Amino acid sequence: MRARHVVLVALYAAFRLSAASSAVYAQDADAWRAPFAAGEEARRSGDAVVYASEMANAAEAMPAGHLNRPFVQYHAARAAALDGQGDNAVRWLRRVWDEDIESLMISFAPFDPAFSAISDSSGFRAVMDLARDLSLTTRFLGGNVHLIVGAGSNVLVKVAADGVLMVDTGFSSALPALQGAIRDLGGGPIRTVIVTHPHEDHMGAAAELGVLADLFAHPGTAAAMAEPYVFMEGLSIPPKANSAMPDFQIAGDTSIVFGGEAIRVMPTVAHTAGDLSVYFTESRVAHLGDAFLPGNPMMYPGTVEPDAFLDRLESFLDAMHPETVVVGGHEEATDLDAVRDQIGVTRDAIRFVRASIEDGLTIEETARSGQDRFAPQWTAFFYQLFKQPRD
Ligand SMILES: [Zn+2]
Incomplete structure (x- = not known):
């Protein structure tokens, strides 16, 4: 599964910013933008009929494989539900799942008041149960570090003799599948969890895992966990339980020793107020969270002074072995050159x-x-x- 939630959020922000000037660069690939904007306007004014028809138009107009497809389909689903079209709502949710771009976006639906009229229906429940059969894929990256794909974000696990260290948790609904994948890798108990930033696709299972493991996160993530997680206007999920709160807050460059390996953790705040990047010094694997997404032409210096962020990230890369395998929060593993190229384009x-x-x-x-x-x-x-x- 190629899940890229935060690309969606950033693009969403970007096209809200640029909606007024969309005519300047209208292209076929952008044919979904106008109905989406019209749908958003209808949503805000409480017109469920137009919200439903425009979001359906936008979802149909969007090119296959487009990263924003699940987000727009999710809108089409909730709009249909609000418009009393329960079957269509379930169909759109099912498409989010089947297209496998960000299947687990449907995990927000049980918290979404838009679905309250159909949340007890068998069709809705059947779609929500799909996550039970989630299949994850695992890839060896180096040393004893593996990448697990399909839980909503890229999860790294270090399988050591005395237990497992994880970077990111995926969505809560993916946790049973994730635990199964870790068992298949021969992993013992999960001892340590590092959360790269406070987005649900990365910290969704923090409360469950916090009961079992030591949790490391940036103070910005700790603060965000104590607040509702707003997925979109009118849809938020409650603050995290106390067990999700970090046992160790990382506000500066830190080294954690686990399974005999030094693991460097560095704040790379840019994409959120709580970003961390992680480097396994002997396995030669790095997880940069959503500060880096291979398919996105830009980094995310949206919350900080961009030049300072890029300088800082570059100096972190400079300290890594040249053959380090790099993963961002989503998409394929790549190398340091790919990150440097993207920093160059952003500059x-x-x-x-x-x-x-x-x-x-x-x-x-x-x-x-x-x-x-x-x-x-x-x-x-x-x-x-x-x-x-x-x-
Ligand atoms: Zn993400």
């Missing part, structure tokens, strides 16, 4: 947007003049970021 885009603002160009002019090199939603994203006073 270019930032330079370009800053110069453009300096020259007095509007957001539309900036997006248009850069569109051969940078996706317009990203130039729009940076434009907004640099135009806004920072707090």
Whole structure:
């Protein structure tokens, strides 16, 4: 499964930012944007009929395999439910599951008041039960570190003689499957869990695992765990139970020794207020959380001074063995060069947007003049970021 929840969230933010100028770069691949925007407007004004029809249009218009498909299909499902079309709602949820881009997005549905009228129906329950049969895949990366794919985010496990260290937990609904995969790897009890950031696809099982294991997370993640997790406007899940709260908060570069290996953990706050990156110094494997996603042309310096974040990440990479295998929060494992390339593109885009603002160009002019090199939603994203006073 290729799950990329946070790409969705970032793109979602970006196309909200750029909605006003979407006509500038309308293309066939973007045919879903207009009905999606219309659907969002209907959602906000409480018009379930238009919300349902426009989200269905948007979902149909979206190219196969598009990373935002599950998100738009999820909207189509909840809109259908609100519009009294229970069967269609279940069908859309089923498509989210079957298309396998981010199947576990359906795990939000039981918390979503939009589905309250059908939450007891057999069709809805049957879709919710699909996660029980989740199949995960496992890949050896180096040393005694393995990647487990399919739990909602990339989970790394280090299988040592006296137990298992994990990086990220996936969604809560994936935990039984994850525990099965760890057993198949010969792993003993889970002793230590490092959470890369406070998004549900990465920390979903923190409360369950916190009962069994020592939990490490950034103070920003600890703070976020104590608040409801807002998936979208009108849909949040309750704060984490006390067992999810980190036993150890990591606010600066830290080394954890586990199974005889030094594991470096470094704050890489950018994508959220609580990002950590992890490097297994002997296994030569790194998990950069959602600070790095191979399929996304940009990094996420949305919450911090971008240059400082990129410098910091680069210095962390410099300290790694040149042949380190790198995973982001989602997608395939790759290498250090891929991360460096992406940092380079991000720096270019930032330079370009800053110069453009300096020259007095509007957001539309900036997006248009850069569109051969940078996706317009990203130039729009940076434009907004640099135009806004920072707090
Ligand atoms: Zn993620």
